[in-house]
Amino acid sequence: MGLDKDVNFVIYFKLRMLAEIITIGDEILIGQIVDTNSAWMAQKLNLAGIRVKQITSISDDKQHILEALAEAEKRADIILITGGLGPTKDDITKNTLREYFNCDWRFDEGVLEDVTRIFSKYGRSVTDVNRLQAQVPDCCTTIRNSNGTAPAMWFEMRNKVFVAMPGVPFEMKGIMKKDVIPMLSAKFKTPHILHQTVLTQGIGESNLAELISNWEDNLPPNFKLAYLPAFGAVRLRLSAIGEDKEHLKALSDKKINELKPIIADHIYGYEEDTLEEIIGKLLREKGLTLSTAESFTGGAVSSAITTVSGSSSYYMGSVISYSNKIKMDELGVKESDLINFGAVSQQVAEQMAIGVNKKFSTDCSIATTGIAGPTGGSEAKPVGTAWIAIATPKGVVSQKFSFGEQRQAIIQRAALTALNMLRKQLING
Amino acid sequence: MGLDKDVNFVIYFKLRMLAEIITIGDEILIGQIVDTNSAWMAQKLNLAGIRVKQITSISDDKQHILEALAEAEKRADIILITGGLGPTKDDITKNTLREYFNCDWRFDEGVLEDVTRIFSKYGRSVTDVNRLQAQVPDCCTTIRNSNGTAPAMWFEMRNKVFVAMPGVPFEMKGIMKKDVIPMLSAKFKTPHILHQTVLTQGIGESNLAELISNWEDNLPPNFKLAYLPAFGAVRLRLSAIGEDKEHLKALSDKKINELKPIIADHIYGYEEDTLEEIIGKLLREKGLTLSTAESFTGGAVSSAITTVSGSSSYYMGSVISYSNKIKMDELGVKESDLINFGAVSQQVAEQMAIGVNKKFSTDCSIATTGIAGPTGGSEAKPVGTAWIAIATPKGVVSQKFSFGEQRQAIIQRAALTALNMLRKQLING
Known part of the structure; x- marks a missing residue:
């Protein structure tokens, strides 16, 4: 039931690209907010076949950010950074990245268009401070943010990818789903990962595990099962990893179909059903x-x-x-x-x-x-x-x-x- | 309204002892759970006058744990570690700490008593694996865990304090409240920090800020106000830092009494009221x-x-x-x-x-x-x-x-x- 139960799966898993997440800002360090962003990002990265090696929360202190970037670069292939991209003087992520990569400023007209459009929607004119949102390091590719004024920035340096995103959850999620995950999958040719979730109610985790132990023991080596309990219900997530998408889907469907009759009485739905x-x-x-x-x-x-x-x-x-x-x-x-x-x-x-x-x-x-x-x-x-x-x-x-x-x-x-x-x-x- | 509004408070704040939190285990890195432990710990540390410099989540990999410990030791005075203290082979925190500090094993009879008591409550006998819970590095002081079988461990080395605690939230919280926070306060003679919370409903954060801006601007330099909005209510937390507990309490009460008439209509309670x-x-x-x-x-x-x-x-x-x-x-x-x-x-x-x-x-x-x-x-x-x-x-x-x-x-x-x-x-x- 633990992550490491299936050795073969783990070996496969360990071959995957490694990512690190760095969150910048004080809210998490003073305990004012719980870091839900990182868990969400980790989930999406894992679902895309990218393993998260470390999650680090630091304050908006330039020296500390530079050190965290250097340490993450040593360990991981992909470094995702959130927070500190707002227009105020506290928000130093953008300039720190420019210094880290030793590059100049560039003015991005596309981003300025986005900023202007958002401000005009609220009947406000763009101030000099807001215009600065369109200034980006010239060594990055900007990723437009359809939900806010701060763009995301994609850096490719020394065979590694760094992506800086706003920390506002729905802005970050929009950028991750629409751009970052597809771009990472394309760049790193990650193996195909398939997940299917079966939702059960009315049976505890250990009884469920006992009931399906035979089925679980006979899963192929590139399959893994996770038990996700919450509020008296248990979600069973079957993950499969491989190169051939069609074959993977067919095999996963077969396994789910074998599972169904064993726990028919307890299944109430699939995937995101409530x-x-x-x-x-x-x-x-x-x-x-x-x-x-x-x-x-x-x-x-x-x-x-x-x-x-x-x-x-x-x-x-x-x-x-x-x-x-x-x-x-x-x-x-x-x-x-x-x-x-x-x-x-x-x-x-x-x-x-x-x-x-x-x-x-x-x-x-x-x-x-x-x-x-x-x-x-x-x-x-x-x-x-x-x-x-x-x-x-x-x-x-x-x-x-x-x-x-x-x-x-x-x-x-x-x-x-x-x-x-x-x-x-x-x-x- | 931001954390850094009051420069004097921040200077005081920056003088404080620095802590880092390291969480060990895969659940956070695969996005299976949100790390609520760290936010809770950060809050309690801040309330005790200890600043959190970094929060790091890593998997149970020995080399990675050793590196994270060394990096944290360079930056902070206090290193709090959670997770990886269970009895199974995945749980390597204890042995890794022993290696990090280069010390031997010791058998702790008190911990064995706790383990035996908990097992007998459930009518089970203690196995060899469970007995191992009582084996601890001989360079640590054990802290008994009244809610579980894994003890916490307190190490004092090179003028720094390292504390390893179980990752189960209610076990960690019990140990933090009962032992770790009081022990840290005693050891580091942290300044006295006082918090009082006023609960408001029916008025937005910015309107509230406008209404009390005069009062807020006239707070003493060792006072700071935080706006904590949630579900259409805003909590106002007034924090004060100083050496003289009695004086601090009197001054804080005075400030709260000045605040009350300004927003009387919006206050529904104080502290933990619902x-x-x-x-x-x-x-x-x-x-x-x-x-x-x-x-x-x-x-x-x-x-x-x-x-x-x-x-x-x-x-x-x-x-x-x-x-x-x-x-x-x-x-x-x-x-x-x-x-x-x-x-x-x-x-x-x-x-x-x-x-x-x-x-x-x-x-x-x-x-x-x-x-x-x-x-x-x-x-x-x-x-x-x-x-x-x-x-x-x-x-x-x-x-x-x-x-x-x-x-x-x-x-x-x-x-x-x-x-x-x-x-x-x-x-x-």
Whole structure:
């Protein structure tokens, strides 16, 4: 399961081009922001067959930048730099690179056009400071930035590539996707890397690993599997590396097709799918409407459903019934069942699901009742105990769960589980 | 507003002890995880008067670790290392440090006790591999890890301090808070640093800066203000550095007291407060109950309220009325008002608030109606337009807002704004 499990893959992996990432600026060093840029860049580089050797965060200090560049150049083939490209005096990356490569300034008319266009969009005229954005070292190729005024700069020196990009995440991401990754792939003729992701829910990482160990052990040497757990779901990412794109795709498809029947019950989607989008799609296809009745999840299920734009076409609404009185008055839960079985019971969950379906005249519903903690647990029903019920035109199903001990994790896991239960009912219909 | 605004503070700042952080392991370099550890550590070090000069992420490769240690030792006084301390063969940090400092192994009985205790808790016996956790370089002081089996190691060499800690966030955080930060403060006699945080909502960073520019300009040279914006709220962190703790506290309190009247309308709390906890506290104190009626926020307000443990004592529930029919049937919104003024209108928001209060027999309620987008906007009511109404025993208040263009940001901002509106009604009562 670790990165280094498959020795053959690692050998292949180690042959790849090496990159380093240098982030320039104080925000990361004072802990004001978390460096999400580097993880994103590392992911894209790895997906493109380029290995990241080191990530370095330094402040905008000229001497320190020069040293970091020299050290990175010793180790790596590709050096990606973010930050310090703004128009103010704090932003010294551009001039430091010019000094590092010992070259002159050049004025880039294309960049000035971009700056002028962006400023005129906001009805502002270009100042001298802004014009300076178009001044670049004459030893670089500029890469236009469609989301901002600072261009990216591509340097090829001593058989190495240096790329400086703005640190604003959506500017950097746009430049990486549109230009830098394709340019690096072309220049270094990186091997083809293929990734396919299978999304599972309702089974832990170690149980999953046990279930598929035979399949995993028999993967070809140029294949590798990664387990990526988050919020009670586990993504399985199958990576394959090779020269022949067509062959790689065919082999990867074959492996995924072998995997599917082994864990059919746990797969909810592929690649970038989300449960709330899958459910939305299924409901639209079938022309069905949805409502929810939430107790301990307190709106988490409803929040997830309504993150999908256009959800108002199938999602009608919810009754969040934190109190027993609302469970009775609004959802028709029987007082005797609340007394005899407790609020966290199969009877109550199912009555909530049926009640909200009827109340809002919907076709399907989700109901949750449980103990989110940290208080409210008992010997018989410890914190994390929950019942979830799903009502569809076919009838009502319900299931008991134990979602752990930590309040936020319990709520998140329950919400995902509830969505997946609905998905299963919709596809089995 | 930038880090370097106050030159005097910076000079003081630059005199401080320098630290570097080295993270060891592949997860960050392949982009599988975002390095949140380093930001957390950087924050705690800065708060303790120690400046972070560089953050470096490298893989578990012995030669590369040795080089990174040597480079960091040249630049910094304190080198903090995380990761690679587990019991498997991939985890080479411990042996690499032993080689770096050229010392022998020693067996630490205290660590073995910890390992044995943790294993017996899970009913497992200690294997030889686990026993190795207690083997440490004889030139280090071990720091016990109360949350795991790998101890931290403190090395003092050539007037520098090196600390190696496990990479598991809650283990590292426990060790940093309990031992490493106090030990560093004692060893380096760092100046006293005091931080006070004021939490604001409903005003942007630049408007806030304008409003308090006079106050900010007149801060003493050893004071610095940071603007930390997130989710439509801005935290103001006032930092002061000096030798005399008592004096610093008195001066900082004075400055905060001067700030308060200038932005009284926008302050909702201090330090680690959250709006949902403040509201919970106010409702409990006043013996009031709460319900919500959400349209476009889809459960986000309710989710926030129910993250607070014990919220079931004052929060009764919600009607999430994505459809107009539910607004009418459940909340008593008049059909004529929906037709004449639209679902996103003052009339509808106020009727929703009154309706849910009545329905659930609560004392207070929050109602939201708006356009989360990306579709559904119009010239008169573009995406982001919203009405929020608050009902309390004093009556109903409502307000119109524009929350921007991006669906998730609109929903988050609206939820925070709604909570703050309720807070204002509760304290003015």
